[in-house]
Amino acid sequence: QSWGGTPPAGLSLEGSPRIAAGGVTNTASGFEAIAPGSLFTIRGENFAAAPQAVAGGDLPFQLGDVSVCIEQRPAPLYLAAPDEIRAQLPWETGLGRPQAIVYRGGVASQPATAEVITHAPGIFEGAVYRPGLPCPVDDANGVRAGEYLEIYGTGLGPAAAAMASGQIAGATIEVLASPQASLDERDVEVVYSGLLAGAAGVYQTNVRIPFDMAPGVAELRLRQNALASNAVAVDIVGEGSTPRLLLGAFEPNAMLVQAGGPPRTALVRIGGRGGFCELVRFVVQGLPAGVRASIPVGVPGQTVRFEIWAEPGAPRAEDAPVVLTALSSLADAPRQTLRVTVLPALGDIRLRVVSGGWLSGAPTASFEVDGRVVFQTSGGGPGRGFNFLVVDSQSGVMGPVRGFDTWGSEQAVEAMEVFLRSLPPGQVVLAAIADDGALLLTEETRRVLRETLGSQAIDALVYQSSWAIISRVGASRPIAEGLMLDETVVLDRTLTFPMP
Numbered sequence: 001q002s003w004g005g006t007p008p009a010g011l012s013l014e015g016s017p018r019i020a021a022g023g024v025t026n027t028a029s030g031f032e033a034i035a036p037g038s039l040f041t042i043r044g045e046n047f048a049a050a051p052q053a054v055a056g057g058d059l060p061f062q063l064g065d066v067s068v069c070i071e072q073r074p075a076p077l078y079l080a081a082p083d084e085i086r087a088q089l090p091w092e093t094g095l096g097r098p099q100a101i102v103y104r105g106g107v108a109s110q111p112a113t114a115e116v117i118t119h120a121p122g123i124f125e126g127a128v129y130r131p132g133l134p135c136p137v138d139d140a141n142g143v144r145a146g147e148y149l150e151i152y153g154t155g156l157g158p159a160a161a162a163m164a165s166g167q168i169a170g171a172t173i174e175v176l177a178s179p180q181a182s183l184d185e186r187d188v189e190v191v192y193s194g195l196l197a198g199a200a201g202v203y204q205t206n207v208r209i210p211f212d213m214a215p216g217v218a219e220l221r222l223r224q225n226a227l228a229s230n231a232v233a234v235d236i237v238g239e240g241s242t243p244r245l246l247l248g249a250f251e252p253n254a255m256l257v258q259a260g261g262p263p264r265t266a267l268v269r270i271g272g273r274g275g276f277c278e279l280v281r282f283v284v285q286g287l288p289a290g291v292r293a294s295i296p297v298g299v300p301g302q303t304v305r306f307e308i309w310a311e312p313g314a315p316r317a318e319d320a321p322v323v324l325t326a327l328s329s330l331a332d333a334p335r336q337t338l339r340v341t342v343l344p345a346l347g348d349i350r351l352r353v354v355s356g357g358w359l360s361g362a363p364t365a366s367f368e369v370d371g372r373v374v375f376q377t378s379g380g381g382p383g384r385g386f387n388f389l390v391v392d393s394q395s396g397v398m399g400p401v402r403g404f405d406t407w408g409s410e411q412a413v414e415a416m417e418v419f420l421r422s423l424p425p426g427q428v429v430l431a432a433i434a435d436d437g438a439l440l441l442t443e444e445t446r447r448v449l450r451e452t453l454g455s456q457a458i459d460a461l462v463y464q465s466s467w468a469i470i471s472r473v474g475a476s477r478p479i480a481e482g483l484m485l486d487e488t489v490v491l492d493r494t495l496t497f498p499m500p
Helices: 410-421 443-453
Strands: 018-026 039-045 066-070 078-082 084-088 101-104 122-129 146-156 180-183 186-195 203-209 217-224 234-235 244-247 254-258 264-273 282-283 291-294 303-310 315-326 334-345 347-357 363-370 372-378 387-389 402-404 428-433 466-473 480-484 489-497
Touching: 018 101, 018 122, 039 066, 039 428, 066 078, 078 101, 122 234, 122 363, 146 217, 203 254, 203 303, 244 315, 244 387, 254 264, 254 303, 303 334, 347 480, 363 428, 372 387, 387 410, 410 443, 466 489, 480 489
Parallel strands: 254 334, 347 428
Antiparallel strands: 018 039, 039 084, 066 101, 078 084, 122 146, 146 203, 180 186, 180 217, 186 203, 217 234, 244 264, 264 303, 282 315, 291 303, 315 334, 347 363, 347 466, 347 489, 363 372, 387 402, 387 428, 428 466, 466 480
């Protein structure tokens, strides 16, 4: 009505946010019912350009250019991602079926109906723990009869002290009406239930397993006003069960590090069986000369970060087996092996760059250093467009690979120009196109490539062709460059580091 039926000039609804059918749900249970003060999720599309999340403290009403209103009230936000938003339902929200609207840059989604009731219990995935140590309890590693559980969820209704929307609880605050708890059809004693300190919209409920609970997997639920939460499978461990410590495989199971380069990370999951819950420490064996590693202690159910790096001057090593052993009070000490390759940074280093545009029949891009692939992409997915690897001309240390999808995004073209202009003079740059990089390329971008890398062929680059370069920032001519319409470009050069 304000626009007289015509949108103002410059406003585009193309790519505007859209909520999926049935897209407003309880974050913990996934059910449609949500309660004031609890966490809810909106699913759809075009919500945000990239994920943004709150690291801690009170929740904001806006993340980037994303905001949410429900019943014409702003909702505090935990997360804004391209296809998902997590928020707290304002405490003042009335019961019934209010409408939720997502705004991105001031452009509104279509309204979506929410179902708001006084209590809508839900248990977060993987959020049932033993007290004391953060060991998750599930159908694989459970608890014994008579032990306690800490259950984390949302939707348990108002607390004894009033809270502002988005405000984190400074201390635990009991709920006005405690939920009931059950394992299968068996009632379970609720010891405490209230808002979790340091969080907004999150509740902690402590329960005790009956002493005469039979062994086996049972479904744990919370109930309020006859409404049940989602079920969480919990293993009740029998007296004869033997605790066990498990160690998952490295992810990835092979690692490439460079002498003097940054640390690399592999993930390892700690597991348990038979109610095992205690701190697990690690021993690392088989590190190649000049290689160091670190890993923190953990508990079953956690995934820990194994960091490994090579000091400057570390000699080359090829697929060296590095063994990680997990230790606890148990006799079992499970092991996993990580294969580690150490690349040199100084001396004669062979560099190989491959570019395949779509017309080559093998749309791919890759970088090799001293005979090992350090980056590879194929097809039209991640890595489409221009890919850059910068190598420090003095230390020989590689930086991270940067990719710019100049086929799919004008913003990527602009970002690539900024990246190229920021490179220090003299640095070695490897670049390769995968699939296509020319569709949205501008004359200004071509000029920046000429001036920054000394490209002699970039002006001839056409749609879906192949192009690669090895050069130094500020050079008048590249060390090597190739351009092909319907064939793969391969550049192979040996450079000596440090370079003059």
